Amino acid sequence: MVQRQRAGSGLFNHFFFDLMDEVFLKIRGLKKHFGSNRVLDGVDLDVARASVTTIIGKSGIGKSVLLKCLANLLTPDAGAIELEGQPIAKSRQSSDREAGVSFSYMFQNNALFDSMTAADNVALPLVEASKMKRAEIRDQVAEMLAHLELTDSAQRYPGELSGGMKKRVALARALITKPQLVLFDEPTTGLDPERKFGVFEMIADYRERFGFTALLVSHDIPEVFEISDKVAWLDEGIIKFFGPPSELNEDAESALSGFLNKANYGRKSNV
Numbered sequence: 001m002v003q004r005q006r007a008g009s010g011l012f013n014h015f016f017f018d019l020m021d022e023v024f025l026k027i028r029g030l031k032k033h034f035g036s037n038r039v040l041d042g043v044d045l046d047v048a049r050a051s052v053t054t055i056i057g058k059s060g061i062g063k064s065v066l067l068k069c070l071a072n073l074l075t076p077d078a079g080a081i082e083l084e085g086q087p088i089a090k091s092r093q094s095s096d097r098e099a100g101v102s103f104s105y106m107f108q109n110n111a112l113f114d115s116m117t118a119a120d121n122v123a124l125p126l127v128e129a130s131k132m133k134r135a136e137i138r139d140q141v142a143e144m145l146a147h148l149e150l151t152d153s154a155q156r157y158p159g160e161l162s163g164g165m166k167k168r169v170a171l172a173r174a175l176i177t178k179p180q181l182v183l184f185d186e187p188t189t190g191l192d193p194e195r196k197f198g199v200f201e202m203i204a205d206y207r208e209r210f211g212f213t214a215l216l217v218s219h220d221i222p223e224v225f226e227i228s229d230k231v232a233w234l235d236e237g238i239i240k241f242f243g244p245p246s247e248l249n250e251d252a253e254s255a256l257s258g259f260l261n262k263a264n265y266g267r268k269s270n271v
Ligand SMILES: Nc1ncnc2c1ncn2[C@@H]1O[C@H](COP(=O)(O)OP(=O)(O)O)[C@@H](O)[C@H]1O
Pocket: 034, 037, 039, 057, 058, 059, 060, 061, 062, 063, 064, 065, 066
């Protein structure tokens, strides 16, 4: 009896703690290996609702694998993923809409369809989901393209667009359904500094306007910290640091500065 009361009050406290923190996405003990390569070895992460959380870490460490596990493109070996308190496996069996959560994934390589115009690529998620009328889809796509300064490129094919423009088309497609959770895998890689800033600003701006929760992977340090509420450092299969960017610990900084120096070195040797 006493024990039951204790358990009850514990749950009660936990419930209010969660409400206050508004944990939207909860990851516990996530594991994923490929052969002998243990990529994720027990990842724990809490992502607050309507926050921007950025995953940082060396190249090849498992950042994309983590996002793909969340997006159901890879099946984890072990662990739990909860969206709004619901195990993600359950929400997969039913439709995402039934589970009340919609999410988008922006691929590292854009993954645009080459045979479709920019406008048709952006429209695709609405067409596929759709109960929407054509005219309504057209209006929403036009509005999104205008936001991303892509109006003049609406009828062009991906092959006719610059790298930066393709990135923005992919971003427009990820945002067109007004998703609650958006996973961005290196949204600014390959962009010039001005466009980089534009994309980060846009993510922050849209987050504010639509209230979505953003989980990013980025190498653009420290620029990405400007829009990040929390930073998660993935190393050796686990999250070794989690907190606001201003509190990034020395271990993470020294590991990353080594990595960034290498990246810079690589860039210099290319010039
Ligand atoms: N589908 C796959 N099959 C086998 N190995 C994979 C697969 N996807 C990723 N890996 C391996 O997992 C590790 C992490 O990759 P990735 O998540 O892409 O790294 P990054 O942190 O650069 O995004 C790498 O060693 C990569 O080779």
